[in-house]
Every structure is written in structure tokens, then in C-alpha cells.
Amino acid sequence: MKAMAHKERIKFFFVIPGILWVLIFTIFPLLYSLRLSFFQARLGQDQTFIGMGNFQGAFSDYRFWNSLSITVFFVVVSVSLTVLLGLGLALLFNRPRRGLRFFRSSFVLPIFTAPIALGYLGLTIFHEDVGAVNVALRMLGVVNPPGWFHQVWAARLAITLVDVWQWTSFCFLVLLAGLQNLPEELYEAAQLDTSSGWGIFRHITLPLLAPVLFTVTILRLVETLKVLDIPFSMTSGGPGAATQTYSFYVYLVGLRNFNAGYASALAYILLLIMLFISSFFFNRLRAIYD
Amino acid sequence: MATKNAISSRERSERVAPNAAAIPPVAERRRKPLKITDGMIWVLIVVATLWVFFPFYWAITTSFKEHLAIVSQPGFIPWLQFRPTLLNWEREFVNRGPEIMSGLTNSGIIAIGAMIIACALGTLAGYGLARFRFHRWQNKDVTLWFLSQRFLPPMVTVIPFFLVMKFLRLLDNPIALIIANATFTMPFAVLIMRDAFKELPIELEESALVDGCSHFSAFWRIALPLAAPAIAAAAIISFAFSWNEFLFALILTYERARPMSVIIAGVEHTQGIQFEFVATRLLVAILPPALLALTVQRWIVRGLTFGAVKG
Numbered sequence: 020m021k022a023m024a025h026k027e028r029i030k031f032f033f034v035i036p037g038i039l040w041v042l043i044f045t046i047f048p049l050l051y052s053l054r055l056s057f058f059q060a061r062l063g064q065d066q067t068f069i070g071m072g073n074f075q076g077a078f079s080d081y082r083f084w085n086s087l088s089i090t091v092f093f094v095v096v097s098v099s100l101t102v103l104l105g106l107g108l109a110l111l112f113n114r115p116r117r118g119l120r121f122f123r124s125s126f127v128l129p130i131f132t133a134p135i136a137l138g139y140l141g142l143t144i145f146h147e148d149v150g151a152v153n154v155a156l157r158m159l160g161v162v163n164p165p166g167w168f169h170q171v172w173a174a175r176l177a178i179t180l181v182d183v184w185q186w187t188s189f190c191f192l193v194l195l196a197g198l199q200n201l202p203e204e205l206y207e208a209a210q211l212d213t214s215s216g217w218g219i220f221r222h223i224t225l226p227l228l229a230p231v232l233f234t235v236t237i238l239r240l241v242e243t244l245k246v247l248d249i250p251f252s253m254t255s256g257g258p259g260a261a262t263q264t265y266s267f268y269v270y271l272v273g274l275r276n277f278n279a280g281y282a283s284a285l286a287y288i289l290l291l292i293m294l295f296i297s298s299f300f301f302n303r304l305r306a307i308y309d
Numbered sequence: 310m311a312t313k314n315a316i317s318s319r320e321r322s323e324r325v326a327p328n329a330a331a332i333p334p335v336a337e338r339r340r341k342p343l344k345i346t347d348g349m350i351w352v353l354i355v356v357a358t359l360w361v362f363f364p365f366y367w368a369i370t371t372s373f374k375e376h377l378a379i380v381s382q383p384g385f386i387p388w389l390q391f392r393p394t395l396l397n398w399e400r401e402f403v404n405r406g407p408e409i410m411s412g413l414t415n416s417g418i419i420a421i422g423a424m425i426i427a428c429a430l431g432t433l434a435g436y437g438l439a440r441f442r443f444h445r446w447q448n449k450d451v452t453l454w455f456l457s458q459r460f461l462p463p464m465v466t467v468i469p470f471f472l473v474m475k476f477l478r479l480l481d482n483p484i485a486l487i488i489a490n491a492t493f494t495m496p497f498a499v500l501i502m503r504d505a506f507k508e509l510p511i512e513l514e515e516s517a518l519v520d521g522c523s524h525f526s527a528f529w530r531i532a533l534p535l536a537a538p539a540i541a542a543a544a545i546i547s548f549a550f551s552w553n554e555f556l557f558a559l560i561l562t563y564e565r566a567r568p569m570s571v572i573i574a575g576v577e578h579t580q581g582i583q584f585e586f587v588a589t590r591l592l593v594a595i596l597p598p599a600l601l602a603l604t605v606q607r608w609i610v611r612g613l614t615f616g617a618v619k620g
Contacts, residue, residue: 029524032525038434038451040491040495041492041495044491045466045492055469122354124606125358125361125362127599127609128365130609130613131599131601133573135573136570140367140588143368143371143582150383192609193613193618196611196618196619200618234614238613238615241459244462245464248555248556252574266463266464273467279468282468283465290462293460297457297460305449308616309449
């Protein structure tokens with residue numbers, strides 16, 4: 020009995036330090052910014068309570084809607100491209116093959132490249148006159164390659180492509196691991212019934228891989244919604260505000276214009292969007308960690 | 310590798326698809342009918358590898374180009390299209406050496422500090438979640454709560470964080486960034502370690518407890534050494550993410566404590582961006598975490614998916 024009671028107590032010794040740390044360094048900032056969001060507050064000046072004013076202000080702020088729609092474009096294109104490309108590559112390389120090991124190793128590199136550095140590299144790769152992309156396009160005979168930083172959609176595409184480059188390998192590695200964990204016996208049985216590769220993929224691989232696809236999509240979704248570094252370094256939000264993603268706009272409001280109250284309200288709107296999205300997969304995520 | 314996969318897939322088959330066991334063993338093992346030929350696959354491997362390496366290749370070749378060559382002879386192949394030069398690297402390390410050294414030192418201090426805190430607290434919490442049962446809040450909820458830190462947009466916390474650090478007089482001090490990054494990367498450490506401890510056979514620790522070992526020394530002497538590879542993976546992942554973090558670094562430092570990620574952001578000049586300068590600098594900045602990450606590949610998938618997918 021004594022041992023049991025001891026066990027009851029010691030278990031807290033293990034988890035409490037981590038919980039406390041995270042509580043102190045996230046809950047306090049979270050509460051403080053919740054408070055700020057109800058105030059007209061500029062950094063270094065007096066604060067006045069304005070209730071829901073900041074939130075109402077956001078809905079009539081065209082830059083808010085602009086950044087939100089850019090982020091939605093970015094998220095949809097980047098997440099679907101990375102997951103689809105990753106899935107394609109994973110299917111292609113899901114077989115014992117000598118080159119695979121080296122290939123897998125090299126695919127780890129993009130994931131750990133600092134996004135901020137990648138943005139600057141993107142700047143040199145997509146440069147209109149001497150960047151790699153346009154030089155290559157001209158070599159291929161394209162007379163008028165896109166002005167990546169002057170055309171609205173080209174710029175949006177450029178930042179998205181850089182993100183796609185960085186995270187395709189992540190999706191590839193995760194989906195490949197998922198494929199290699201699938202039971203081999205099932206495939207062997209399936210091949211007796213049907214010889215169609217598509218049939219096997221559609222009716223066996225895809226359903227079995229669904230949990231992994233789900234995980235990878237969620238993780239990508241959460242990360243891309245926060246995107247800041249790549250547009251920050253690559254386009255500075257330009258041309259105009261064409262690549263001003265949501266986080267970038269919040270950064271400009273809060274940390275360039277020092278409008279802390281409004282920035283906090285905007286950040287909370289993003290948090291609410293994330294909560295809304297995560298509510299859809301909360302139960303499945305909870306089951307994973309059971 | 311192939312045998313390992315075969316084993317793990319056999320283990321999994323019972324859990325993932327209970328029906329799989331019911332299917333009679335296949336007498337005749339046939340190769341999958343391949344529609345895609347081997348040659349095509351090799352072409353695709355090459356294309357995909359080029360896709361991965363091209364940006365690095367571009368950065369490396371650019372770093373060996375003279376400014377004039379970048380503007381007048383844009384090309385991809387050294388010696389053929391441009392004459393490589395060491396000038397940029399010389400400038401980077403000689404003229405701007407002190408700045409780079411201070412950036413690397415700061416990044417190192419920040420990343421190592423954050424790594425130590427995240428891994429220490431994360432390992433404890435991971436062990437607690439793997440080995441004990443919590444009642445009021447279930448283990449999975451605590452786990453998910455740790456994970457949810459990762460979902461939090463940093464923009465929500467950055468302003469209060471700045472104000473707190475200002476109040477504590479920790480602006481432009483690596484400690485502020487160590488605290489921030491330890492918080493951000495702790496979910497990785499907690500979830501990786503929880504997963505790793507769950508896989509260790511509990512019997513070893515139980516028999517130690519029977520022998521009169523305390524819970525803590527069972528953890529410290531038996532579980533911890535066995536989980537060493539996972540700790541290394543958690544450490545390197547939190548190191549890399551802390552090294553690469555930009556927003557908080559930008560806000561919380563302005564001079565002495567600037568890490569590499571912020572120093573890179575200073576590459577833009579008023580007369581436009583200088584490619585060769587960007588290239589040398591970002592190669593210096595991205596190499597340490599990328600090279601470290603190569604050493605814990607086996608854990609990358611599991612680590613980055615928070616244990617949800619086994620690599």
C-alpha cells in the first residue's frame with residue numbers, strides 16, 4: 020500500500036516540471052494577449068478598453084481579408100501539392116532498391132533548412148533576370164518568363180513553391196514509412212484477386228494509409244497556417260500586399276506599427292481558426308495517443 | 310532494411326488489419342506486376358534527387374561566382390559557364406568574420422540551451438506519461454495538451470513575450486530565446502520520449518523495483534540509458550528547430566545576441582540583393598542543423614509526426 024501511495028506521488032514528479040514550464044511560458048502570454056485584444060493599445064502608450072472593437076475592426080479591414088485569402092491559397096496549394104507529390108514519390112519508392120537509402124537521406128535536408136534562409140535563396144532562384152528559374156526558362160526558349168516578384172500570382176506561386184520544396188520531402192518520408200508498415204500479406208492476397216495496380220491502390224493501399232495521410236495533412240495544415248518566414252524574406256509581402264500572409268500582416272500591425280491591441284485580436288482570430296479546424300480532428304488525434 | 314520492414318509489417322498486420330491473419334498464406338510468391346519499368350523509375354529517382362539538391366547546388370555555385378559573373382553570365386555549370394572564385398568565401402570569413410562568428414556562437418548557445426531544457430523536462434514528462442496512469446486528466450489528454458503547443462500560432466504569444474522579457478531585462482540576451490525555443494520544442498521531446506519509453510519492456514524496471522530500486526533510479530539507471538537513441542533524436546530535432554527559429558529571434562534580439570537566422574535577414578542591401586553574399590551566408594547558417602539531422606534519420610519520421618507514424 021505504501022508503495023502504491025509512493026507511486027501515486029512520484030508520477031507527478033515526472034510530469035509536473037514540463038507542465039509548469041509550458042504553463043508559465045504559454046498560458047501567461049496567451050492570457051495577456053487575450054486581454055490586449057480588447058484594448059486600444061499601442062506599445063509604450065496608455066491602453067483604453069474598447070471591448071470587441073478590435074475584432075469588429077478586423078472584419079471591415081480589407082488587409083485582413085486580403086491576408087486571410089492569401090493564406091488560404093497558400094495553405095490549400097501547398098498542403099495538397101506536398102501531400103500529393105509526397106504520396107506519388109512514396110509509392111514510387113516503396114520497393115527494395117539500392118539507391119533508396121541515399122535518396123531517403125538526402126530528403127531529410129530540406130526539412131531542416133531554415134525557412135528564413137530558404138526565402139533568401141528563393142529570392143536568388145526566382146530573380147527575374149539572373150535567377151535560376153528564368154535562366155532555365157530562357158534556355159528552354161521561353162521568351163518572356165514570368166516576373167516572379169512583380170506579378171501578383173507569380174509571386175504567390177513562387178513563395179508557395181519554395182514551401183512545397185521544403186515540405187514535399189517530409190510528406191514523402193512519412194508516407195513512405197506508412198507504406199512500409201502496411202501488411203505485406205494483404206498485397207499478396209490482393210494480387211491473386213486482381214492484377215490491376217490501380218485497384219490495389221484504391222481499395223487496399225489508400226484505405227490502410229488513410230491514418231498516415233490524415234496525420235501528415237494535419238501537421239502540414241497547422242504549419243502552413245502559421246507561415247511567415249518565407250514571404251518575409253523572399254517577397255517582403257510584395258508586390259503590394261500580394262504575398263502578405265496572415266502571420267505577416269499580424270507582424271506588421273503589431274511589431275512594425277506597434278498596434279499591439281489590434282495585432283493581438285488578429286492573432287486570436289487565427290488561433291480561433293486553428294481551434295475550429297482542430298476540432299474536426301481532435302478525437303482522431305486523441306485516439307492516436309491513447 | 311528489407312528484413313526489418315518485413316518484421317515490422319508482420320507485427321503490425323495484426324493491429325492494422327485483423328483480417329490479414331485470416332487470409333491463407335500464399336503458396337506461390339509472385340512479384341508485383343510492374344507497369345512502370347525500372348528505367349523509368351531511375352529517371353524519376355534522378356529527377357527527384359535533382360529537385361532536392363538543386364537549391365543547395367545553386368547556393369553553392371553562386372557562392373563561388375564573382376558578382377559580375379552572376380549578373381552577366383548566369384549559368385549553372387562551373388568552369389563551363391563561369392569561372393569559380395574563392396573571393397566570396399574569403400570576404401565572408403575575413404571581412405565579416407566577427408559577425409558570422411558571433412551569429413554562430415549565439416545560435417549555438419540558444420539552440421543548445423533550448424535543447425537541454427526541452428530534453429530534460431521532455432524526457433521526464435515522456436517517462437511519466439508512458440509509465441504511469443493519470444486519472445483526473447487522462448494521459449492522452451496531457452499528451453495532446455503538450456502537442457497543442459505546436460499548434461499555437463507564435464504571433465499570439467510574441468508580443469506578451471516581448472513585454473515580459475523587456476520587464477525582466479532579458480532583451481538581447483540569449484536566455485530569452487533559450488526560454489522561448491525550449492517551450493516551442495518541448496512537444497517534440499515529450500512525444501518522442503513518451504513513444505520511446507512505451508516501446509521499452511516494462512519488466513526490466515519492474516524487476517528493479519522489486520529489488521528495492523526507487524522509481525527514480527529505475528528511470529535513471531535502466532530506462533534512460535536504453536532510450537539514449539531517442540534522446541539523441543529529440544535533442545537534434547529541438548536543436549535544429551531552435552537554430553532555425555526566426556520570429557522570436559528577430560523580436561527579442563537587436564545586437565549582441567543576434568543568432569544566424571536574424572543575421573541572414575540582414576543580407577539585403579540598399580543597392581539591391583547581392584547573390585554571392587546571400588549564398589555564402591545562408592550556407593553557413595543552414596549547414597549545422599541539416600548535417601546534424603542526417604545523423605538521426607531513423608527517428609526523423611517518428612519525431613516529426615510526434616510518434617503518430619513509426620519510421
